Amino acid sequence: MKNFFNKKTITIILGVLITYAVLFGLISANVINSYYKGIITFSLINIILAVSLNLIVGFTGQLCLGHAGFMSIGAYVSALISQKAGMPFVVSIFIGAIVACIFAALIGYPTLKLTGDYFAITTLAFGEIIRIIIMNINVVGGARGFTGIPIKTTFTVAFVFMVISIIVIKNVINSSQGRAMLSVRENEIAAESMGINAFKYKMMAFVIAAFFAGLAGGLYAHYAGYIKPDSFDFNKSIDYLTFVVFGGMGSLSGSVIAATVLTFLPELLRGMGDFRMVIYPLALILLMIFRPEGLLGDKEVSLNIIKNILPDKKSKDRKEA
Amino acid sequence: MEFLQQLINGLALGSVYALLALGYTMVYGIIQLINFAHGEIYMIGAFAGFYSASTLKLPLIPTLLVAMAVSALAGIIIEKVAYKPLRNSPRIALLITAIGVSLFLQNAMRLLVGSNPKPFPDLINAGSINIGSIQIEVKTILMFGVSALLVILLQFIVYKTKVGKAMRASSQDMEAASLMGINVDNTISLTFAIGSALAGIAGVLVAISYPSITPYMGAMPGLKAFVAAVLGGIGSIPGALVGGIAIGLLETFSKAYISTNFSDAIVFAILIIILLIKPAGLLGKKISVKV
Amino acid sequence: MKKTLLSGVLASVMAMTLLIGCGGNTGSSTSGATGDVIKIGAIGPLSGAASTYGISVKEGAQLLEKEVNDAGGINGKKIEFIFEDDQAEPNSAMQAFNKLVDNEKVCAILGPVTSGATLAVAQNATSKQIPMITPTATEPTITKQGGDYMFRGCFVDSFQGEVLGKYASETLKSKTAAVLYNAGSDYSKGIADSFKSKFEAASGTVGEFLTYNDKDTDFKAQLTKIKTLNPDVIVLPDYYNVVGLIAKQAREMGITSQFLGGDGWESEELTKIGGDAVNGALYINHYYSSDQDVAVKTFVDSYKKEYNKEPDAFAALSYDTSKILVKAIEKVGKTDGAAIKDALAGMEMNSVTGNIKFGSDRSAIKSAAIIKVDGDKKVLADKVNP
Numbered sequence: 001m002k003n004f005f006n007k008k009t010i011t012i013i014l015g016v017l018i019t020y021a022v023l024f025g026l027i028s029a030n031v032i033n034s035y036y037k038g039i040i041t042f043s044l045i046n047i048i049l050a051v052s053l054n055l056i057v058g059f060t061g062q063l064c065l066g067h068a069g070f071m072s073i074g075a076y077v078s079a080l081i082s083q084k085a086g087m088p089f090v091v092s093i094f095i096g097a098i099v100a101c102i103f104a105a106l107i108g109y110p111t112l113k114l115t116g117d118y119f120a121i122t123t124l125a126f127g128e129i130i131r132i133i134i135m136n137i138n139v140v141g142g143a144r145g146f147t148g149i150p151i152k153t154t155f156t157v158a159f160v161f162m163v164i165s166i167i168v169i170k171n172v173i174n175s176s177q178g179r180a181m182l183s184v185r186e187n188e189i190a191a192e193s194m195g196i197n198a199f200k201y202k203m204m205a206f207v208i209a210a211f212f213a214g215l216a217g218g219l220y221a222h223y224a225g226y227i228k229p230d231s232f233d234f235n236k237s238i239d240y241l242t243f244v245v246f247g248g249m250g251s252l253s254g255s256v257i258a259a260t261v262l263t264f265l266p267e268l269l270r271g272m273g274d275f276r277m278v279i280y281p282l283a284l285i286l287l288m289i290f291r292p293e294g295l296l297g298d299k300e301v302s303l304n305i306i307k308n309i310l311p312d313k314k315s316k317d318r319k320e321a
Numbered sequence: 322m323e324f325l326q327q328l329i330n331g332l333a334l335g336s337v338y339a340l341l342a343l344g345y346t347m348v349y350g351i352i353q354l355i356n357f358a359h360g361e362i363y364m365i366g367a368f369a370g371f372y373s374a375s376t377l378k379l380p381l382i383p384t385l386l387v388a389m390a391v392s393a394l395a396g397i398i399i400e401k402v403a404y405k406p407l408r409n410s411p412r413i414a415l416l417i418t419a420i421g422v423s424l425f426l427q428n429a430m431r432l433l434v435g436s437n438p439k440p441f442p443d444l445i446n447a448g449s450i451n452i453g454s455i456q457i458e459v460k461t462i463l464m465f466g467v468s469a470l471l472v473i474l475l476q477f478i479v480y481k482t483k484v485g486k487a488m489r490a491s492s493q494d495m496e497a498a499s500l501m502g503i504n505v506d507n508t509i510s511l512t513f514a515i516g517s518a519l520a521g522i523a524g525v526l527v528a529i530s531y532p533s534i535t536p537y538m539g540a541m542p543g544l545k546a547f548v549a550a551v552l553g554g555i556g557s558i559p560g561a562l563v564g565g566i567a568i569g570l571l572e573t574f575s576k577a578y579i580s581t582n583f584s585d586a587i588v589f590a591i592l593i594i595i596l597l598i599k600p601a602g603l604l605g606k607k608i609s610v611k612v
Numbered sequence: 613m614k615k616t617l618l619s620g621v622l623a624s625v626m627a628m629t630l631l632i633g634c635g636g637n638t639g640s641s642t643s644g645a646t647g648d649v650i651k652i653g654a655i656g657p658l659s660g661a662a663s664t665y666g667i668s669v670k671e672g673a674q675l676l677e678k679e680v681n682d683a684g685g686i687n688g689k690k691i692e693f694i695f696e697d698d699q700a701e702p703n704s705a706m707q708a709f710n711k712l713v714d715n716e717k718v719c720a721i722l723g724p725v726t727s728g729a730t731l732a733v734a735q736n737a738t739s740k741q742i743p744m745i746t747p748t749a750t751e752p753t754i755t756k757q758g759g760d761y762m763f764r765g766c767f768v769d770s771f772q773g774e775v776l777g778k779y780a781s782e783t784l785k786s787k788t789a790a791v792l793y794n795a796g797s798d799y800s801k802g803i804a805d806s807f808k809s810k811f812e813a814a815s816g817t818v819g820e821f822l823t824y825n826d827k828d829t830d831f832k833a834q835l836t837k838i839k840t841l842n843p844d845v846i847v848l849p850d851y852y853n854v855v856g857l858i859a860k861q862a863r864e865m866g867i868t869s870q871f872l873g874g875d876g877w878e879s880e881e882l883t884k885i886g887g888d889a890v891n892g893a894l895y896i897n898h899y900y901s902s903d904q905d906v907a908v909k910t911f912v913d914s915y916k917k918e919y920n921k922e923p924d925a926f927a928a929l930s931y932d933t934s935k936i937l938v939k940a941i942e943k944v945g946k947t948d949g950a951a952i953k954d955a956l957a958g959m960e961m962n963s964v965t966g967n968i969k970f971g972s973d974r975s976a977i978k979s980a981a982i983i984k985v986d987g988d989k990k991v992l993a994d995k996v997n998p
Contacts, residue, residue, distance in 0.1 A: 033710075033715070034713070034714045035713075035714040038710050042703070057413070061411075061413065065420075110597050111593065114596055117353075117355050118551075120355075120416055121547070121551075121592070125548075125589035125590075125593055126593070128586070129586045129590060133583075135582075136583065143795070143797060143798040143801060144727075144798040144801075145731055145798070147731050147757050148757065224702060224706060225732070226702055226732040228702065231701070238424065245417060270697060274659035274663075275432075277424075278425060278428045278432060280424070281422070281424035281425035282421070284418070284421035284424075288410075288414045288415075289407060289418070292411075323840055326836045327832075327836055330830075330836060333832070436661050436663055436664060437664055438885065440881060440884035440885040456864075456865055531829040532857070532885060533829070533853045533854075537827070538827075538829070572833075574833075576824075576833035577833040582795045582825070584825065
C-alpha cells in the first residue's frame with residue numbers, strides 16, 4: 001500500500017478527478033449543452049471500444065474485423081435485460097458484457113489457430129452472422145430495431161466506465177500475460193518456441209476485448225435509447241479499427257486521442273458527410289503507406305513531455321549536474 | 322422438377338461467383354493478399370460497361386472489351402499505388418489498406434455517379450431455352466460457358482506459357498524469382514491485370530442479367546466470391562470454378578429449402594467450417610510455414 | 613499505467629475543450645426566432661446511400677419555404693428551414709436533433725426521413741417539447757414511441773398492406789397470393805405482414821410468404837417456388853430498383869401473375885429497370901403526379917421550374933408536411949412548443965397529397981392512390997380513402 005500512494009498515483013488520481021469535475025461543472029452549468037454533452041458521452045464510449053480493440057489488434061497483433069458484433073451482443077442483451085426483466089442498469093450491462101465474452105470464447109476457440117488473414121475474414125464473417133441472426137429475432141425488434149431502452153448512460157457513468165476500462169487494459173498489458181501477448185504479436189513462432197502458449201494468450205486478449213466491447217455496447221444502448229442491427233455492421237467495425245490504427249496500434253493514449261478526435265470530427269464536418277466517407281478510407285490507406293505506426297506508434301503520452309516544457313528546479317539541477 | 326430448376330438457378334449464380342473467385346485466387350496465389358477491393362473492381366467494370374453501352378451505345382463485345390480494359394487498368398493502378406509500397410510490411414497493414422481501398426472506391430464511385438441504381442441495357446436479348454417446365458436462360462448458359470472457358474484459358478496461361486511460369490515462380494519465392502531474371506513487378510502487375518479483367522467481364526455479364534447497378538454492388542458478391550475461392554482452395558484456378566459453383570448451389574438451395582433470411586449466414590458459416598476443417602480448401606495444397 | 617491514464621485523459625480534455633470553445637459561439641438568441649426569422653429544423657439523409665430521399669424532402673420543404681416567404685412570410689416573419697444530415701443513421705439523427713434544438717434553437721422540426729432515424733429521436737421531441745413531424749417515416753409505432761409532440765404526415769406501412777389486401781380481394785377478386793419481401797427492411801416486412809392479415813381475413817390464401825436479403829439481386833430460387841404456386845397476385849413491397857429486378861426475373865421465368873406494390877415503387881426509373889415486366893403492375897402512392905387537381909398541378913409545375921425534374925412522393929409529402937407545420941405555427945402566432953403541438957393536432961388541410969388531418973395517434977389520416985404502370989407512363993387506377 002505504501003507503494004501505491006506515491007506521488008505519481010496521486011497526481012494521476014487528481015488529474016482524473018479534476019478533468020471530471022471540470023467537465024461535469026461545465027455540463028451542469030449548461031455551458032456545455034446537450035449537443036456537446038451527447039458527443040462527449042459518445043466519444044467516451046468510443047474510447048472504450050478503441051482501447052479494447054487495440055488490445056487484440058495492436059498488442060496481440062491479431063486483426064479483428066468483427067468488433068461491432070460483440071458490441072451488438074452487449075447492446076442487445078443489456079437492452080433486453082433492462083427493459084424486459086427490469087434489472088438495474090449496471091447489472092444489465094455487465095451481463096451483456098459477459099455474454100459477449102462467452103460468445104468470444106466460443107468463436108475464438110476454433111478460429112484463433114488460423115493465421116492472420118483467415119482469422120480476419122472469420123471475424124468479419126462472424127460479425128455478419130451475428131447481425132443477420134439479430135435481424136431475425138423478433139423479440140428484439142428485428143430490422144425495425146429495439147425501441148424504448150431506458151436512458152441511463154450519463155456523462156458520469158460513461159466517464160467512470162472509460163476510466164475503469166483503461167485501468168484494466170493497461171494492467172493487463174503491463175502484466176506477464178500482456179508481455180506474452182506482445183511476444184505473440186512480434187513473432188508467434190519464436191514465442192511458441194519460448195514456451196508461450198500463443199493460443200491461450202490470443203484467447204485471453206480476444207475475450208477481454210470482447211468483454212469491453214460488450215460493455216460499450218450496453219452503454220451505447222442506454223445512451224441512445226434505440227438500437228438496430230445495422231448500427232453494428234462491418235462499416236462500424238472498420239470505424240473502430242480506424243480509431244486504433246490512427247492512434248497507433250500499441251498505444252492506449254493514442255487510441256484515446258484518436259477515438260475522441262474521430263468522434264468529434266464528423267460532427268464538425270457536418271456539411272461534408274459524403275466526403276467524410278471518401279476521406280476516411282483514403283486516410284487509412286495513406287496512413288498505412290506513410291505512417292503505419294499511426295499517431296503515437298506504440299509509445300504512450302507521458303508526463304516527460306510536460307516536464308520538458310516546464311523547467312523545474314530538479315531537472316535543471318540534474319542537467320547542470 | 323422444381324429441384325432441377327433450382328439446380329439450374331444455383332449453377333447460374335455459381336458461375337458469377339466463379340468468375341469473381343478466379344480473380345481473388347490469382348492475386349492471392351501470387352502475393353498472398355486477400356484483395357478486398359476485388360468486389361469494387363467488378364463494380365467498376367459494370368459501370369464502365371454501363372457507360373459504354375448506354376452513352377456510347379456500343380454492342381456486347383466492345384462493351385466487354387472496354388470493361389475489361391478499364392478494370393485491368395484500375396487493378397494495376399491500385400496495385401502500384403496501394404499495395405506495392407507495402408510489399409515488405411506486416412500483413413495487417415496490407416489487409417487494412419485493402420479494406421481502405423475497397424471502401425474508398427465504393428464511396429468515391431457513389432460521389433461520382435450518385436446512389437441511384439442505374440439500369441443496364443440488355444445487350445444479350447436472347448430469351449431462354451425451355452426443356453419441359455425447366456427454363457434455362459441463354460444469358461446463364463453464356464455466363465457459365467464464359468467462366469469455364471476462362472478457367473481453361475487461365476490454366477493454359479499459368480501452366481503452359483512463359484508468363485505463367487514467371488507467375489508461379491514469383492508466388493513461390495519472389496526474391497529467388499527476381500534473381501533468376503524475372504521482372505517480378507511486371508509479373509505482379511500482369512496478374513492483377515488479368516484478375517481485374519476477369520472481374521470486369523463478370524461485372525458486365527452480371528449487369529446484363531441483373532440490370533440494376535449501384536456503387537455498392539460489389540460488396541456482398543465480393544465477399545461470397547472470396548468464400549468460394551477459399552472453399553475451392555485459394556491459389557487453385559480450377560478450385561475457383563468448383564468453389565464458385567458450390568457456393569452458388571449452396572446459396573440457392575438454402576434459399577429454396579432452408580430459409581432465405583439465413584442464406585447469407587449459412588454461406589459465411591460454411592467459410593468458417595472450411596477454414597476449421599480443411600483450410601486448404603477442396604482442391605488446394607497444404608502449405609507449411611517456414612520459420 | 614498512471615502516466616498514460618493522466619496523459620490520455622488530459623489529452624482528451626484538451627481536445628474537448630478546444631472543440632467546445634469553437635462550438636460555444638454558435639448558439640443563437642431566443643427560442644425559434646432570431647429577429648425576423650422563424651427557424652424550423654429539418655433532419656434527413658443528405659449524404660450516404662439514402663441521400664436521394666433526404667434531398668427530395670429538402671427540396672420539397674425549400675420550395676414551400678420560398679412560397680411562404682415570397683408571400684410575405686407568416687405573421688410578418690420569414691421562415692427558414694435549417695437542415696442537418698443524419699445519413700439515415702440513428703446516432704447521427706440524435707446528434708442532429710440536439711444540434712438543432714440546443715445550438716440553433718429551432719421551434720419545431722421536420723423529419724427525420726427514415727424510420728430508423730425517427731425511432732431514435734422520437735421520444736426526444738416530447739422530452740424537449742419540440743413539435744416534430746416526420747413527412748415520410750412509415751413505421752407504425754413512431755408516434756406512439758414519440759409521445760405527444762411526435763407527428764407523422766403520411767400513412768403507415770400497415771395501412772398500405774391493408775389497402776393492398778383489400779384491393780386484391782375485393783377489386784381484383786384474387787383468391788391466391790404470394791408475397792416476396794425484403795427481410796432486412798422493416799418497411800417491406802410491415803407491408804407484407806399487414807397484407808397477409810388483411811388478405812387472409814378476406815378469405816384469400818397466401819400460398820407463399822417468402823423473403824430475400826437486402827442487396828440481393830438474384831431471386832430465382834424464390835420465384836421458382838412462386839411459379840409452382842401460380843398465384844393470382846404477387847405482392848412485392850420494396851423499392852423500385854429491387855422490384856424492377858424481381859418483376860423482370862419473374863416474367864422471364866414465365867410467371868404471369870399480377871404484381872402489387874407499395875409506395876416504394878414510385879420512381880421515374882421504375883420502367884427503366886423493370887422494362888416490360890412491370891407493365892400493368894399496380895402500386896400504392898401518396899398521390900398521383902399527373903392528377904389534374906389544381907393543388908397537384910401547381911405543385912408539380914413549380915417544382916419542375918425550380919429543380920428541373922419531376923417531384924417524387926418524398927418531395928410532395930415534404931411539401932405538404934412543411935405546409936401544415938407552418939400553418940400551425942402561423943395559427944399560434946408565437947414559437948411556443950406546447951401551443952404549436954396542440955394547434956397541429958387539430959389542423960386539417962387539403963393539399964398535394966390530398967386531405968390531411970391527424971388521428972388521435974398523431975399519424976395523418978390520408979387516402980392512397982393506386983397507380984397502374986401503363987407502358988412508361990403511370991395512370992391512376994383508383995383512390996382509396998381510409
